[in-house]
Amino acid sequence: MRKSKIIYNPLLSVKENAENNHVSISAIRWYIRTNGIDRKRDNAIAISKSIANYKKSNPTATMNDISTALELSVNTVRKYVQNKINKSNIDNSKLSTFDLSKRKFIISSISDSQDEILSNILRLHIKQSRFDCDLTYSIGVFYKHIPQPKLKFDKYPQVDDVRPLDEFNNIEDGSLHSIVIDLPFVIKGKEVNYKSMMADRFNCFSNAKELYDTNTSMLQLAYSKLSKEGILVFKTMDIIYGGVPHWIGNYVQNKAIEIGFKLVDMFILFAKTKVLTNVNTTQLHARKFHSYFFVLEKR
Ligand SMILES: C[S@@+](CC[C@H](N)C(=O)[O-])C[C@H]1O[C@@H](n2cnc3c(N)ncnc32)[C@H](O)[C@@H]1O
Structure with a gap:
């Protein structure tokens, strides 16, 4: 049977699931029926x-x-x-999506869909229907299949309701339950003579120091505004720049722990296809086909 593209979240209503997946309510009902899901039991489990x-x-x-x-x-x-x-009242002929003995309902650490990862992080760790705040909102690609965050910021706002990042300082310390960060991971120094398509699409850093320093300052910023046990979702990836590997994932993990976070989960997004650059050099390192979503809890 063809795998359904629907990303179903038992914490949301049928209508909310339909809106997030851009399908009709009857498509969600069909998904629930064909997967034998017991909504009543899921609802009871979610409330308790x-x-x-x-x-x-x-x-x-x-x-x-x-x-x-x-x-x-x-x-x-x-x-x-x-x-x-x-x-x-429990109908034993139906299944609960919280039942971890059923393989199809287990949340996996890897996916080729960022929408699926974000939806699973909301379900598993945020336990709310949306994130409180995004500090690198850009044009909001993250929110194609999940509800918009309550607060949107970006260093270079591109959309009307996104506030400049400087204004984030006005938010009360310790007041947010969840924050999302997705910084650029491209370095476009003067010595690079090819055009990176990703660098054109989003912003990029002019050197490695700027990339590392920005990762550190954004982690610190998020830490100050999160409540105790608040969650930071941090997307990043390792890169090769100037022939040198930069293990940004390791750097972010270590820095986050030093600041006071605990790494509570990690999701890996793998790309089935990747934009190719036109450099014709010998391959020295494995080509990166994955990025990370770290789930960091403020201790
Ligand atoms: C990869 S994009 C984020 C994409 C976004 N998650 C989405 O769903 O559309 C990176 C964002 O980081 C912001 N950014 C660039 N340089 C930055 C810096 N030095 N400090 C903070 N944010 C920066 C950019 O404005 C850009 O919107």
Whole structure:
């Protein structure tokens, strides 16, 4: 059977899943039906997980606090807290997407789809339908299949509702739950005489020092604005520049840990095809066909 292109998120409504996938509601219902998914059970699991998570970070929270924070009725919260869910309603002929014994529902560390990776990070780590903030929004390619972030910044804004990065300093320290960063990874020094197509599309750095320094300062900036246990999603990749490999992934990981983050997950995006440059030299290093999405938690 042909693999469905639908990226289904059990934490979202059928309508939200349809919007994110740019398909009709009936296409999502078809996906749910053909995969034998039990929405009711998924919903119950999602609610109990979100209540447990909220209680972990706010141990003294009352039922009213939980109800306000998670936008659930006090009655629903009470049912879950007091474990009064009717287990006899479970339809054993259907599957839960939270059931990790089912291979097709397991979230994988590798994908050829950035949309799938971002959607899985939202589901697995952010546990909300969207990110709080993107610091390198550009034209928002990341948000073709997931909801727009609440706040959008970029050093060089290209779209109307994106604020200049300098204004990010006005955000209160420790106030954000999630931040996304996707810096350029191209160095276009004077000695390079070929035209990198990627360098033309987005911005690039003029030397390696600028690239490393910017990675460091952006990690520090995100750290200061994230709340405790807040999540930074950092996309990066290793590059070869001037015949020298730059292991930017390692650099970002080490620097992030030094600043106070913990690496809680890593996704690898692999490219099935890659733009070729017109340099005719002997190959010295493996051609990079992958990039990373690091999931970093503020400790
Ligand atoms: C690869 S693009 C981001 C693409 C974006 N994730 C999307 O979905 O469309 C890199 C972004 O980093 C920004 N940028 C370039 N140089 C920067 C710097 N020195 N500091 C911070 N951001 C920078 C660029 O303006 C650009 O929008």
